[in-house]
Amino acid sequence: MEEKLKIYEKTIKKKHSFNWTPNYKEEVRTSLNKTVFIPIAEKTFQKLDWDIVFKDENKIEAKRKEKALGIEQWTEIITATYNFGSLEVKSESLGNEMWDNGRNSKRVKLFIHALKETENEFDRNALNQLEKETEKKNNWDDYVIPEILPKPLESKKPNFLIPTIGGIITSLILGFVIAEVSIRGIYFIGLFEFLVGIAIAFALKLLIKTSNFTDFQKLNFLLIAMIIITYLSNQYFQYEIILRENNYDRIGFLEFMKIRFTEGLTIKTLNTGWIGLIISWILQLGLTYAIAYLRLVSTITSYQLERIPTEVLDYSYYQFVKGKSEQEVRIELANKGWTEIENQNEVFEAIQAVYGQIELNRIK
Template sequence: MEESLKTYEKTIEKKHSFGWTPKFEEEFRTNLSEKTFIPIAEKAIEKLNWDIVYKDDNNIEAKRKETNFGFDKWTESITISHKHGKTVVKSESLGNEMWDNGRNSKRVKLFIHAFKETEKSFDKESLEKLELEAERKNNWDDYVIPEVLPKPNEIKKPNFVIPLIGGFIVSIILAIILAKVSVSGIYIIGLFELLVAIAIGFSLKYLIKFSNFTEFLKLKYLLIGMIILIYVLNQYFQYEIILRENNYDRIGFFEFIKLRFEQGLTIKKLNTGWIGLIISWCLQIVITYFVGVVKLITGITSYQLERVPIEVVDFAFYNFVKDKTEDEVRKELSSKGWSKKQNQDEVFEAIEAIHGANEMNRMK
């Protein structure tokens, strides 16, 4: 952030917000046209060192980042909407806080100040120039069509069997690890579910790469199957470990589960009974699923972008910007050496992956 803005930030009188998601909103008016508003807002956000995550003709969204212990974390989402001279600025907390200590009001007022200062630095002539530059940028008018494109990779047929078998093996390994940890008494609810989800996401990332399989729906069903298998096998392996390590007389697995229900779940000497046990199992599945889905989407997106050179993605996107149909874009790709349908489909998937990544960045 520029020093002048840091100085101004210290003078802002905070207004505290409370709620499940604290937020603060304020509006102001400007005589800027809709075509020049977004470029000015973009420059103001850049001065504030916020990350722009979305923009269209009337709206622009950004997120403010803080670095703690070497890790970056988005703390507020700032949305700016402009229509008919009226501008609404809203800042919303991204953490689990119920009180923002006035931070959202500071973001809103700081943006308004930065915007007005940026607006003052442009006269009529420079605004017209900025408008033309923005139009050229949005229309990709400065894009230079390459004479040649990087050659496509060798065709690799997608094979769902690889992630299917790999997922089964990974599930067994994770179930054994969980069972040993649980029997040893060091299992921490919440932490280990997160670790399991990360492990599943990591393994699926490489299975997707080896198999060249990126169909989200089938991979999501595989993820669900893996989660169920892991936690069911976790109980079975606990049953086997307890019997073997203690030389107990063998009882049936379902008898073991019945005994677990009778014993219930004990947390710090508090027995929550069978209800607590069921709730803990539900939490295991829910936490692992939601974190796992995010990791799965990230893995698919990463691979879809990795297998297609960025020059090819830019070339296809440029043609779409110029209002060409999918068939016309396929012809353009064919003229540059990308003639096989699967290679072309992978280019389109890469474009969709970029859009999906942008939408994920917008999530609050």
């Protein structure tokens, strides 16, 4: 952040916010038009060292981060929205606090001040020039249509059977490992759910690349099934290990689960009963899913982008900017050597992945 802005920030009078998600917003008038507002707001965020995560014709968002104990973390997301000469600036906490100690109000007031400073750097001629440059950029007027495009990779038909079989095998292996660890008494609640989520996501990453399958809805269902199989098989493997290592008479898996419910969950010396056991299982499933889900989304998005050269992606996006339909873009791609429907579909998936990546960055 520029030094003069740091000095101004110290003079801002804070307004505290108490809420499940503390936030603060202000609305001010602006003489800027919609076209130049976004680039000027973008320059303002850059001065403040806030990371821009989203922008469109009317709105721009950035996240502020700070380092604590050597670890960088997001603290607030700041959104500036233009609406017919009116500007709404909102800051929202990204932590889990219910009281922001006035931080959100400081972000909003600092941004408004910095925006006015940035605006004052432009006279009327400079604003007109900025407007023309922005319109050219938005319309891709400077884009040079390539004579040729990189050739597509050999098309591989997506195969959902590969991630399905691989997912089941992975889940059973993880279930056995967790059972072994649990029996030995070295199970740490939270840590192992995190590791299981990472392991499942990593396995899916390899399976996605092997199968060339990127249907998110089906992969999400597979993810849920993998988590359920992992923890259900964990219980069964515990049952088998306990019986074999202690030479107990076989009582049946359902009877074993009844005993588990009867004994409940004991944390140190506190027995929380069957309710505590069920709650722990729900948290176990939820935490694992949350971790693996975010990784899965990131994996699919990255893979969809990896398959398509940047030149092809830019060329296709340019066609859409110029108002062409999907069928017309397919024709343009075919004229450049991308004749296979599967390859064309992968191009469209990559374009969607760009937006998916943006939305992933916007997650609060």
